Amino acid sequence: MTKLGFIGLGIMGGPMAGHLVAAGHEVSGFDTNADALARLEAAGGRAANGVTDAVAGAEVVITMLPNHPQVEAVVLAAGGVLESAKPGTLLIDMSTIRPETSIEVAERAGEREIRVLDAPVSGGQAGAEQASLSIMAGGDDEDFAAALPILEAVGKTVVHVGPHGAGQVVKAANQLVVGGTYGLIAEAIVLLEASGVDAGVGLDVLAGGLAGSRILELKRKSMVAREFAPGFRIDLHHKDMGIALAAARQADVALPITGLVAQLVAAGRAMGHGSLDHSALLKVVEALSGAESKE
Amino acid sequence: MTKLGFIGLGIMGGPMAGHLVAAGHEVSGFDTNADALARLEAAGGRAANGVTDAVAGAEVVITMLPNHPQVEAVVLAAGGVLESAKPGTLLIDMSTIRPETSIEVAERAGEREIRVLDAPVSGGQAGAEQASLSIMAGGDDEDFAAALPILEAVGKTVVHVGPHGAGQVVKAANQLVVGGTYGLIAEAIVLLEASGVDAGVGLDVLAGGLAGSRILELKRKSMVAREFAPGFRIDLHHKDMGIALAAARQADVALPITGLVAQLVAAGRAMGHGSLDHSALLKVVEALSGAESKE
Amino acid sequence: MTKLGFIGLGIMGGPMAGHLVAAGHEVSGFDTNADALARLEAAGGRAANGVTDAVAGAEVVITMLPNHPQVEAVVLAAGGVLESAKPGTLLIDMSTIRPETSIEVAERAGEREIRVLDAPVSGGQAGAEQASLSIMAGGDDEDFAAALPILEAVGKTVVHVGPHGAGQVVKAANQLVVGGTYGLIAEAIVLLEASGVDAGVGLDVLAGGLAGSRILELKRKSMVAREFAPGFRIDLHHKDMGIALAAARQADVALPITGLVAQLVAAGRAMGHGSLDHSALLKVVEALSGAESKE
Amino acid sequence: MTKLGFIGLGIMGGPMAGHLVAAGHEVSGFDTNADALARLEAAGGRAANGVTDAVAGAEVVITMLPNHPQVEAVVLAAGGVLESAKPGTLLIDMSTIRPETSIEVAERAGEREIRVLDAPVSGGQAGAEQASLSIMAGGDDEDFAAALPILEAVGKTVVHVGPHGAGQVVKAANQLVVGGTYGLIAEAIVLLEASGVDAGVGLDVLAGGLAGSRILELKRKSMVAREFAPGFRIDLHHKDMGIALAAARQADVALPITGLVAQLVAAGRAMGHGSLDHSALLKVVEALSGAESKE
Structure with a gap:
């Protein structure tokens, strides 16, 4: 059982967070959409009142966001994941974004001793709902090893393809x-x-x-x-x-x-x-x- | 057993003619390259001394040529297949050429009561040598039916894809x-x-x-x-x-x-x-x- | 004054032939369209009854045709310009066609001691009507020199751009x-x-x-x-x-x-x-x- | 005479600032490159010690920067032009950047009662040195009118092409x-x-x-x-x-x-x-x- 923060509970992130709850993890999630939060609670997760709240105490944080401006706002900006998470936290960004933003996130996270993987997925809404996503992860070996049990709760094929940004x-x-x-x-x-x-x-x-x-x-x-x-x-x-x-x-x-x-x-x-x-x-x-x- | 004329005994046509001999057909072949003719004889076929000779008495004529100018020269020109073949002959042009030339060949052949299929192949040299070509044939149903046993001697997948030119x-x-x-x-x-x-x-x-x-x-x-x-x-x-x-x-x-x-x-x-x-x-x-x- | 044969009296060729008549040349023209022939006669030219007739006795033959198949039919085929023209004739093909056909025409003409320029134009219908075409000519220097007075009757800018095919x-x-x-x-x-x-x-x-x-x-x-x-x-x-x-x-x-x-x-x-x-x-x-x- | 702030004194901005000094304006400039600052001083301008200093008291601020991240950093970020300039200031951004950033700059500037034009140039280094640039300006009519005398000191053709972003x-x-x-x-x-x-x-x-x-x-x-x-x-x-x-x-x-x-x-x-x-x-x-x- 892992304490998980999950930010971005949309068409993809919503079902993924549900699978993680079902797999026995303690999931604290946030989304700006109230219905998405309600669905997480119905699935047995906790609805956080913001990014800081979702991240508080988490061992692993997952972000599933539309594009790089949202990742910058949620992860890098003031009050974001990097400021809120404790050193040693593993951040798995599963958003599909530009590689250069993933690399920037990894650099900025490293300054705060937060570990990062970029782990975009393919398989679409059906893959998210059936926990059958393909996941391409970029980052360090030990971080990939740590993330693997969690990623396998949402994906069928999980491959470590190289260093930071390689997933993207x-x-x-x-x-x-x-x-x-x-x-x-x-x-x-x-x-x-x-x-x-x-x-x-x-x-x-x-x-x-x-x-x-x-x-x-x-x-x-x-x-x-x-x-x-x-x-x-x-x-x-x-x-x-x-x-x-x-x-x-x-x-x-x-x-x-x-x-x-x-x-x-x-x-x-x-x-x-x-x-x-x-x-x-x-x-x-x-x-x-x-x-x-x-x- | 069918009496076959085969024109174009190169990298593709050579092995194809060999398979037709092996399948029991009487193959009279022509190519401007003397070595190609010698190989056909070694395989049990007959080396003709020109297009007219190869076509003489054939029930089915197969052409396997580099491109449309060669097809025009061998089939349409004076002394070519259309002039030399008897009415009722089935011409199977297995060359890969422009559809419009295949359609022209079909029209001109029709004027002389010669039946035609365009039947280009894929699978390359290996496919020709192993008799495992894919063959896409265009033309009339009854002509395709007549050609099928012969085409199956050189190809693994033989499909009738539509009217004249459709194969191309x-x-x-x-x-x-x-x-x-x-x-x-x-x-x-x-x-x-x-x-x-x-x-x-x-x-x-x-x-x-x-x-x-x-x-x-x-x-x-x-x-x-x-x-x-x-x-x-x-x-x-x-x-x-x-x-x-x-x-x-x-x-x-x-x-x-x-x-x-x-x-x-x-x-x-x-x-x-x-x-x-x-x-x-x-x-x-x-x-x-x-x-x-x-x- | 030059004896000219002119084949192809359409939107472009018609007014061009008219300018050549106006410039004092003796123009014998042919086109498959009867109206085009009538217009040439009205302009003071002679309506020929075929390619052979138009070319008979001409010192210079001009062709202005839609594309290479028409040039092949009018110039190269049996009964065409090359067969009909006397040795020494200068053929100026002003059609816009593939360079390789222009080169083939030049080679075949050379065998019969007929001189050739490829001389496509730009400037469109208005340029043809106003004798203000740009003309790009390919061929030998002396042939270009011989053609220049004639080309200047239909064009404003006439440039010798290189060997056979260069105009195209x-x-x-x-x-x-x-x-x-x-x-x-x-x-x-x-x-x-x-x-x-x-x-x-x-x-x-x-x-x-x-x-x-x-x-x-x-x-x-x-x-x-x-x-x-x-x-x-x-x-x-x-x-x-x-x-x-x-x-x-x-x-x-x-x-x-x-x-x-x-x-x-x-x-x-x-x-x-x-x-x-x-x-x-x-x-x-x-x-x-x-x-x-x-x- | 206008009090001008000028940020970005590179290959383009340097000579442009010089022309503005020569035209009688009081130019306070900033660049991170010390040589660029020295050249401005040699030309008769004042070397500011930062963006805030360059902008202080200016009626018009010109920015000439490499791309949108630099414009975001110099204009929009904390301590940037929008925070430092007084209400009523006219900001002319002459950088070539994405239209959407120009529009964002205009919106954010409007919130602080700062007027903005996007005014990229063409003509390159030679145009900057000879004050012969072409300038395409986007923004409001009255702001363009106010900027025109200044822009004419660096450009030969100055055109108002539409609303904010239109210049880009x-x-x-x-x-x-x-x-x-x-x-x-x-x-x-x-x-x-x-x-x-x-x-x-x-x-x-x-x-x-x-x-x-x-x-x-x-x-x-x-x-x-x-x-x-x-x-x-x-x-x-x-x-x-x-x-x-x-x-x-x-x-x-x-x-x-x-x-x-x-x-x-x-x-x-x-x-x-x-x-x-x-x-x-x-x-x-x-x-x-x-x-x-x-x-």
């Missing part, structure tokens, strides 16, 4: 491949259909050969049927493409395909499809070939 | 997805390594999740190790990206990612890597981040 | 810069407007500084006003982007921006804007930001 | 067009040279027609000669492409060409050319066509 970099690499793969399959569908070929039959062939992918396996039927219920929303993938490009800038590398795909994902959002599943990148590629005007 | 369109869609996926994985590797993350560890995580693909499964270790022995050469993929864009032009669609990836594949060739495996697209992405100058 | 390469370079510049200005307009900035005011500033261009000078007001009457149609620029990419492939170079811009121009056509001015590339960029759905 | 948006639009135009001209050069055409002759033709631009006019000779002395460094353009994409994200639009060009500029930096002139984008395009390996 791997997550960014994952998202750029996923976004680009949707774009490529969208282009394949548009080409097949405009050429008079049944896209379902065509993609079946692709799925069975070197072009095969987990996305083709899971999503080809729904894409061809134009079913875009999320899943993982375009708005979130848009945020993640921004992180991938920020990571590239930080690492001083050029990623031309990612640079273009990021704009196509941005187009999905700008065209009003932000709350559809990211496979709706198909709607962007279709618009470029006049899908609307041809209908 | 599906092959083009396959190649654009494959080329783009190599590009995306290359960008992931460059980002991971420049960020100080072990790319092998990072790609293991990607391979296990939504970013997973057949290419990540088969090629991630060799790419990280910079082993680029073909496999399927960049030069050939460059040809195939040209076909994909020609197919898009013909179908009046826009494929932005493919347009960019085609130029990166062209860069691979222009940089002198044309005879490396297509996974060497990594060398192009690396060059953009100064891999050479940083070493 | 310069035209291709011109068109890729023009197409890309329209795309960049379109992106600037979309950014300005969506940010609440008056695009007219913003583009005035750009036009006066390092971002300034002939296109900003001539087209910024009409683009902001969404006036897209041609001018030079998207359909023609789509053809020209294809030539630019074919030239790149032939020269074994990679042009990433051009590869992307070509797909955006293709999108303009696929979205149904093919007969609008090429500045309508703005409609493609707008569609990516949901212009339609936001209106 | 116009600057971003300018930089994306400039960066993209360099990329297009680079591709034209690579295509011309690889095709055996004299690039100087070819670009002369382009410069005289619809492809013409200020960049072709000023830079085509140096680009063909591979002379890349700055001018405006790739590192700075890399920063500006980041601002353009941040502005696009903020405005919820998609800019596909800009997304790609940004990565090519990033490649220039990653390849080690960051301190060359931005026309050195040519070296990136060349690398993709194997310039190094072909030499």
Whole structure:
């Protein structure tokens, strides 16, 4: 049993905190949303009245926040986790943010003898609810070892991928491949259909050969049927493409395909499809070939 | 047993003709390369002295040629297959070419009562040697049914994907997805390594999740190790990206990612890597981040 | 006075042939369109009954055709210019086509002692009507010198840019810069407007500084006003982007921006804007930001 | 005569402050670099010992800083301009930063009754030294009117382009067009040279027609000669492409060409050319066509 502070009880953090309570941990959670706090209490956790309260006495603090400004406000700012936590506390930031912020958090935490892991997840809302997330952790070996039993209460695959920030970099690499793969399959569908070929039959062939992918396996039927219920929303993938490009800038590398795909994902959002599943990148590629005007 | 004419006995066509002989067919083959003819004879086939001779009396003619100009010269031109074959002959063009040429071949063949399938393959040299090719066929149902026993002698997966040209369109869609996926994985590797993350560890995580693909499964270790022995050469993929864009032009669609990836594949060739495996697209992405100058 | 054969009397070729008559030359023209022939007669030329007739006795033959298949049919095929013209004739092909076809024409013409220039033009319909075309010629010095008086009857700027094919390469370079510049200005307009900035005011500033261009000078007001009457149609620029990419492939170079811009121009056509001015590339960029759905 | 505070006395700010002294204003300046302070004193200004000191009693405060984190630190943070300046002060931020930070500065300044303009410049070091900058200002009419005499002491063209942030948006639009135009001209050069055409002759033709631009006019000779002395460094353009994409994200639009060009500029930096002139984008395009390996 570990005394846990948990900040950020939204669509992802809420169920994750519930699993930690169920695993026998003493969870003190905080969120600015009162309903989220009520759900934590109903699940057997304690509703804290602020960050300081949630962190007080905790051995491990978990943060699950939308993006780096929130992490900066909750962790780094005055009255935040670093000021409130006692030396020796382990902070596990499970938010998906830019690697450079994760590295800055680790540096600033080190000054206060607080240990840190960046541990972003993939698997989405379903993964959070079913405790089947994939977790990519960056940080020191002993801190990863200490965190592992806790992370295994919310994830199925938990991998230590490198030093501070490495979790975010791997997550960014994952998202750029996923976004680009949707774009490529969208282009394949548009080409097949405009050429008079049944896209379902065509993609079946692709799925069975070197072009095969987990996305083709899971999503080809729904894409061809134009079913875009999320899943993982375009708005979130848009945020993640921004992180991938920020990571590239930080690492001083050029990623031309990612640079273009990021704009196509941005187009999905700008065209009003932000709350559809990211496979709706198909709607962007279709618009470029006049899908609307041809209908 | 079928009387077969087979034109184009190269790296792909040579072993395919051999399998057809082994399956009990009477194969009369032609190639401008004398060694290729000698190999067919050694395998039990007959070396014809030209296209007309190879086609004479054949019930089925197979062509396996580098690109559309060769198909035009061998099939459409004076003294070619259409002039030499008897009415009722079934022509199976297994070359990878632009869909519009396949459609033209079908139209011209129809005028002479010759039946046609376009039936490009994937699986490369190894697939040809092991008779394990994937074959995507376009054309009429009854012609596909007639061709199936012959195609099954050289391929493992044989699918009828639609009308004339559809085989080429599906092959083009396959190649654009494959080329783009190599590009995306290359960008992931460059980002991971420049960020100080072990790319092998990072790609293991990607391979296990939504970013997973057949290419990540088969090629991630060799790419990280910079082993680029073909496999399927960049030069050939460059040809195939040209076909994909020609197919898009013909179908009046826009494929932005493919347009960019085609130029990166062209860069691979222009940089002198044309005879490396297509996974060497990594060398192009690396060059953009100064891999050479940083070493 | 020169005896001229002129093949291709369309929107461009028609007025050009008229200027040559007006300049005192004896022009024998051919086109498959009867109205075009009638216009030539009305202008004082002779309507020939075919290619052979137009070329008979000519000292100089000019061809002005839509694309390379037409040049192949009119110049290279049986009964074409090369077969019909007498040795020593100078053929000036003013069509915009792939450099490799121009080079092939030059080689084949050389075998028959016919001299050739490739001399594509820019300036569009207005330039043809006002005899103010820019002409980029490729070929030998003495042939250019011989052609100059004739070319100056239809163009204002006539430049010898290099050997056979060089005229086409310069035209291709011109068109890729023009197409890309329209795309960049379109992106600037979309950014300005969506940010609440008056695009007219913003583009005035750009036009006066390092971002300034002939296109900003001539087209910024009409683009902001969404006036897209041609001018030079998207359909023609789509053809020209294809030539630019074919030239790149032939020269074994990679042009990433051009590869992307070509797909955006293709999108303009696929979205149904093919007969609008090429500045309508703005409609493609707008569609990516949901212009339609936001209106 | 106006009492001026001036923060940021670098390559740009230093000469600008000097011009303001020469124009008769009382300039109190600050920079963390002691040499910069000494130069201001030598020019007749007063070296302040910090932001608060520079701002004390000023009617107008000018900031000229590298990027948004510096603006946040100097203007928004504790002890910064907003805390130190008296109500009614006019703050002119001439830094090139993201529009959203300019808007945040305006909002925060408004709470303290401080008036603000964002007024980024173009024209580079030469423009700063010769007081010939182009200045794009965003903010209220009366504040622009008040600032105009001061801005005219450092710039030749001073334009009020819209509300708060509009100056940054116009600057971003300018930089994306400039960066993209360099990329297009680079591709034209690579295509011309690889095709055996004299690039100087070819670009002369382009410069005289619809492809013409200020960049072709000023830079085509140096680009063909591979002379890349700055001018405006790739590192700075890399920063500006980041601002353009941040502005696009903020405005919820998609800019596909800009997304790609940004990565090519990033490649220039990653390849080690960051301190060359931005026309050195040519070296990136060349690398993709194997310039190094072909030499």
